[in-house]
Amino acid sequence: xxxxxxxxxxxxxxxxxxxxxxxxxxxxxxxxxxxxxxxxxxxxxxxxxxxxxxxxxxxxxxxxxxxxxxxxxxxxxxxxxxxxxxxxxxxxxxxxxxxxxxxxxxxxxxxxxxxxxxxxxxxxxxxxxxxxxxxxxxxxxxxxxxxxxxxxxxxxxxxxxxxxxxxxxxxxxxxxxxxxxxxxxxxxxxxxxxxxxxxxxxxxxxxxxxxxxxxxxxxxxxxxxxxxxxxxxxxxxxxxxxxx
Numbered sequence: 001x002x003x004x005x006x007x008x009x010x011x012x013x014x015x016x017x018x019x020x021x022x023x024x025x026x027x028x029x030x031x032x033x034x035x036x037x038x039x040x041x042x043x044x045x046x047x048x049x050x051x052x053x054x055x056x057x058x059x060x061x062x063x064x065x066x067x068x069x070x071x072x073x074x075x076x077x078x079x080x081x082x083x084x085x086x087x088x089x090x091x092x093x094x095x096x097x098x099x100x101x102x103x104x105x106x107x108x109x110x111x112x113x114x115x116x117x118x119x120x121x122x123x124x125x126x127x128x129x130x131x132x133x134x135x136x137x138x139x140x141x142x143x144x145x146x147x148x149x150x151x152x153x154x155x156x157x158x159x160x161x162x163x164x165x166x167x168x169x170x171x172x173x174x175x176x177x178x179x180x181x182x183x184x185x186x187x188x189x190x191x192x193x194x195x196x197x198x199x200x201x202x203x204x205x206x207x208x209x210x211x212x213x214x215x216x217x218x219x220x221x222x223x224x225x226x227x228x229x230x231x232x233x234x235x236x237x238x239x240x241x242x243x244x
Contacts, residue, residue, distance in 0.1 A: 024038070024117070024151040025040050027051075027118070028148045028149045030148050033103075033109060033110045034100070035053065035110065036145065036152075037112060037113075037114050037122075038114060039060075039117075041114065042056055042114045043069045048112070053110050055075045055076070055103045055109055055110070055112075057076075057079070057096060057100065057112070057122075057125065058077070058079070059079050059113070059121040060079075060080065060121075061081065061083075064116060065080065079092050083121050083155065087158075088161070089121075089124055089125070089128075089158060089161050092125075096125045097128070097129055100113075100129050113126050118152075119151055119154075120152070120153060120154045120155060120158065121158070123154060124154050124158045127142050131162070131165060131166060132165075137166055142159075142162065
């Protein structure tokens with residue numbers, strides 16, 4: 001688990017990655033065995049194998065998931081959310097936390113967390129995980145992740161939710177400590193594109209970021225598939241067949 005690793009919070013003396021624009025298409029090591037990047041990396045089986053990736057946490061809406069590629073021999077967890085100013089990520093942060101805890105409890109495992117561009121949705125789940133696992137505040141965790149993947153740029157709504165998440169998870173942990181002193185194991189299930197969290201809500205994406213992701217989507221899937229994607233998206237969590 002992340003708590004077993006000694007990770008120092010970022011400081012003014014920390015060196016920022018010598019960032020180049022093309023690095024946004026690569027994945028970066030954020031903390032021991034935890035990588036963050038775009039779908040382009042998740043669909044590259046040779047890259048995953050050479051890096052030793054064993055698990056993938058995919059953050060994508062339902063329409064994106066239809067076109068995403070799943071590799072045999074790897075374990076997936078899918079969280080279905082859109083990159084929208086009205087999307088609520090907070091209910092899904094614990095799902096990601098349980099999955100990442102289960103994966104990282106074994107030092108032989110490596111996990112890639114990704115969304116379409118690896119710039120908005122997936123960074124939020126990595127930041128939230130570090131906040132809870134290491135008891136960091138938003139500013140500390142966000143700065144730590146951004147120092148390693150400089151291109152992250154969650155929308156303002158997502159940043160606000162991350163700031164709000166600290167008292168929420170602290171209250172939840174206090175309640176769990178009182179009623180469940182023994183941690184409850186979390187099952188890691190195969191990825192199923194049709195499995196979604198009950199109560200998931202259809203959202204419309206933020207226009208600017210939607211256009212950015214459409215460009216990336218066209219690169220991955222072709223303009224004919226991208227045309228059918230715009231305007232349709234869903235929310236939820238489950239497993240999946242994807243190539244973000």
